[in-house]
Amino acid sequence: MVKIRNIARKFLGRDKIKSIGKEYWESAASGSVEKAMKRICDGFTREDFETKKESIVFVKEFQISSRDEVLELACGMGRTCRWVAPKVKQYTGVDFIPQMVEKAKSYNSSFLNTKFIVNDGRTLSAFQDNSFDVVYCEIAFQHMTKDVQESYAEEVYRVLKNDGFFFVQLPKIEFYKDPTFALSKEEVNDLLRKYETTYIGNSSAYHIVMAKKLNLA
Numbered sequence: 531m532v533k534i535r536n537i538a539r540k541f542l543g544r545d546k547i548k549s550i551g552k553e554y555w556e557s558a559a560s561g562s563v564e565k566a567m568k569r570i571c572d573g574f575t576r577e578d579f580e581t582k583k584e585s586i587v588f589v590k591e592f593q594i595s596s597r598d599e600v601l602e603l604a605c606g607m608g609r610t611c612r613w614v615a616p617k618v619k620q621y622t623g624v625d626f627i628p629q630m631v632e633k634a635k636s637y638n639s640s641f642l643n644t645k646f647i648v649n650d651g652r653t654l655s656a657f658q659d660n661s662f663d664v665v666y667c668e669i670a671f672q673h674m675t676k677d678v679q680e681s682y683a684e685e686v687y688r689v690l691k692n693d694g695f696f697f698v699q700l701p702k703i704e705f706y707k708d709p710t711f712a713l714s715k716e717e718v719n720d721l722l723r724k725y726e727t728t729y730i731g732n733s734s735a736y737h738i739v740m741a742k743k744l745n746l747a
């Protein structure tokens with residue numbers, strides 16, 4: 531299955547491939563660090579992985595401070611942790627693949643204000659309500675079906691502090707075509723109905739959204 535997908539990726543390009551499942555990420559995390567980097571970021575070398583700055587954490591709206599508790603959802607190997615951890619009080623990464631979380635821990639072991647946690651693939655049950663100032667998630671929602679996306683939108687809302695921000699990249703239907711995971715703008719607005727949403731960045735493949743938690747109580 532993984533082999534067929536890799537051949538398809540080679541000929542069609544990663545971005546046109548249907549949502550990738552758990553099996554793929556288990557395989558990606560089971561080999562060398564370099565192999566995992568390549569699979570996480572579609573062919574990236576270690577140097578690309580460590581230096582390329584096309585990331586949500588570099589958009590000007592991604593404002594973080596030394597008082598902030600930050601959660602990265604679907605963190606993979608914690609590629610962006612190195613840019614975030616030095617600027618905040620605490621960085622926490624969560625991913626549903628245990629081997630990925632192990633890699634993230636050793637890859638980021640020099641940052642002492644970090645934690646990496648395995649989750650169940652649809653909830654953030656390890657965390658209390660109102661725990662984080664900022665939650666972010668990049669290049670991951672295209673690998674989740676809509677029921678999982680809905681579950682995470684609710685869970686992120688729960689764990690964010692009032693007025694906290696959720697920064698997320700969501701797959702565009704115009705680009706991916708597959709309605710099992712890709713979203714129109716109306717669907718994004720519905721998914722993030724409990725947030726005040728601002729569209730930021732400029733991408734043909736993703737809606738890039740800064741979503742502020744609304745205090746609905």
Ligand SMILES: C[S@@+](CC[C@H](N)C(=O)[O-])C[C@H]1O[C@@H](n2cnc3c(N)ncnc32)[C@H](O)[C@@H]1O
Pocket residue numbers: 555569570571603604605606607608609610624625626627630649650651652667668669670673674678
């Ligand atoms: C393309 S990688 C991106 C990793 C990281 N966000 C980055 O930018 O380097 C996608 C990650 O999402 C994780 N993932 C996919 N579906 C998930 C889910 N339902 N719950 C938690 N993690 C998930 C995978 O294990 C993988 O580590």
